[in-house]
Amino acid sequence: MRLKNKLSRLKKILLKSGSCVIAFSGGADSAFLLKTASLVLPKAKILAVTANSATYPKEELILAKKIAGTFGAKHKIINTAELKNKRFIANTRQRCYFCKKELFTKLKDIARQNKLVFVFDASNISDKSDFRPGEKAKKELGIRSPLQEAGITKADIRTLSKRLGLLTWNKPAQACLASRIPYGINISKPILNRINKAENFLKKLEFSQVRVRHYNGLCRIEVPKNKIARLFNKSQSLIDKLKKIGYNYVTVDLEGYRVGSLNEVVKK
Numbered sequence: 429m430r431l432k433n434k435l436s437r438l439k440k441i442l443l444k445s446g447s448c449v450i451a452f453s454g455g456a457d458s459a460f461l462l463k464t465a466s467l468v469l470p471k472a473k474i475l476a477v478t479a480n481s482a483t484y485p486k487e488e489l490i491l492a493k494k495i496a497g498t499f500g501a502k503h504k505i506i507n508t509a510e511l512k513n514k515r516f517i518a519n520t521r522q523r524c525y526f527c528k529k530e531l532f533t534k535l536k537d538i539a540r541q542n543k544l545v546f547v548f549d550a551s552n553i554s555d556k557s558d559f560r561p562g563e564k565a566k567k568e569l570g571i572r573s574p575l576q577e578a579g580i581t582k583a584d585i586r587t588l589s590k591r592l593g594l595l596t597w598n599k600p601a602q603a604c605l606a607s608r609i610p611y612g613i614n615i616s617k618p619i620l621n622r623i624n625k626a627e628n629f630l631k632k633l634e635f636s637q638v639r640v641r642h643y644n645g646l647c648r649i650e651v652p653k654n655k656i657a658r659l660f661n662k663s664q665s666l667i668d669k670l671k672k673i674g675y676n677y678v679t680v681d682l683e684g685y686r687v688g689s690l691n692e693v694v695k696k
Contacts, residue, residue: 429579431584431587431588434578434579434580434584435464435578435580435588437577437578437579438464438574438575438577438578438580439464439467439468441574441577441578442464442465442468442469442574443468443469445469445545445546445548445572445574446469446473446545446546447469447473447474447543447544447545447546448465448469448473448474448475448539448544448545448546448547448548449475449476449477449535449538449539449542449544449546449547449548450462450465450474450475450476450477450547450548450549450550451477451479451531451532451535451547451548451549451550451571452476452477452478452492452496452503452550453478453484453488453492453550453602454478454488454489454491454492454493454494454495454496454596455488455550455596455599455601455602456582456585456586456589456594456596456597456598456599456601457550457551457552457575457582457585458476458549458550459495459589459594459596459599460550460575460585460588460589460592460594460596461548461550461574461575462474462476462495462496462499462501463499463589463592463594465548466499466500466501471500471501471502472502473544474501474502474544475501475502475503475504475538475539475542475544476496476501476502476503476504477503477504477505477506477535477538478492478493478496478503478504478505478506479505479506479507479508479531480505480506480507480508481507481508481509481510481511481604482510482511482605482617482620482621483510483511483527483604483605483606483615483620484604484605485602485605485624485627485628487628488602489505493505495595495596504538506534506538508527508530508531508534509530510526510527510530510606511615511616511617513526513530516606516615517614517615517616518614519606519609519610519611519612519613519614519615520611520612521559521561521611522561523561523606523611523615524560524561524562524607525561525562525564525565527562527604527606528561528562528565528566529565529568529569532547532549532565532566532569532571533569535547535571536569536570536571546572547569547570547571547572548571548572548573548574549566549571549572549573550573550575551563551566551573551575551576552573552575552576552580552581552582552584552585553575553576553579553580553581553582554581554582554583555576555582556576558687558688558691559688559691582601586598600636600637601637601687605620605623605624606620607688607690608623608639608640608641608642608690609623609641609642609690610641610642610643610690611690613642613643613644619642622642622673622674622675623640623642625673626640626647626669626670626673626675627639627640629666629669629670630649630651630666633662633665633666635651635655635658635659637651637652637655637685638650638651638685639685639689641681641689641690645674645675645676645677646675646676646677646678646679647670647675647677647678647679648679648680648681649666649678649679649680649681650681650683650684650685650686650689651680651684651685652684652685653683653684653685655684656680656682656684659680660680666678
């Protein structure tokens with residue numbers, strides 16, 4: 429399907445919905461969805477909701493507020509409590525289900541309280557290639573994914589976002605910090621904070637797309653393949669910093685950054 433047709437289809441889906449709550453992280457996908465919704469629906473019929481949680485960097489929360497403000501959208505921040513859920517902390521392969529179930533349940537309540545018809549998330553067609561237990565929670569609660577319904581991919585989102593002049597068009601993909609922890613290792617706030625500190629340091633070294641995979645005293649760093657040589661050039665300052673924040677061993681993944689690398693074990 430041509431990109432123009434996909435965009436037209438998305439707008440029709442949003443217009444027909446009448447009103448919605450949008451799960452808004454401030455990433456490229458949800459920013460594009462919110463912007464497009466604001467072009468076809470009255471602003472009073474849209475509410476962007478962002479979750480404040482230890483599983484997401486505070487920097488992302490600040491950015492989400494800023495982006496929603498530039499769109500003139502109504503924006504609400506809610507607190508989620510995944511770390512009080514023992515099933516989430518246990519970090520099984522279904523971890524994402526428990527997280528999404530709590531979030532989407534709260535969004536459904538907010539939609540009902542504000543008399544908004546649908547709850548939308550910003551999953552796109554490209555997301556279907558990864559292992560995503562949260563999809564089960566979406567189906568159970570009737571959460572819709574307009575980008576998927578319109579056949580829109582991640583590449584489409586970046587192209588269309590650039591045309592709209594959105595600063596998020598090339599924003600690196602972000603995921604919750606818990607996704608850096610292999611299944612079976614319990615999730616805790618100190619571990620999430622350690623991962624966040626490590627990734628923030630790497631970003632200050634101008635590695636914008638980065639993952640620090642956590643294995644207790646060892647970490648595995650993923651950056652794009654073409655950045656790996658540069659990473660080695662920064663190795664001593666990187667080792668010093670990561671050891672200071674609690675890692676005994678610092679390793680680099682020679683395959684480079686890729687979405688959902690911890691799920692590769694699940695797929696085998």
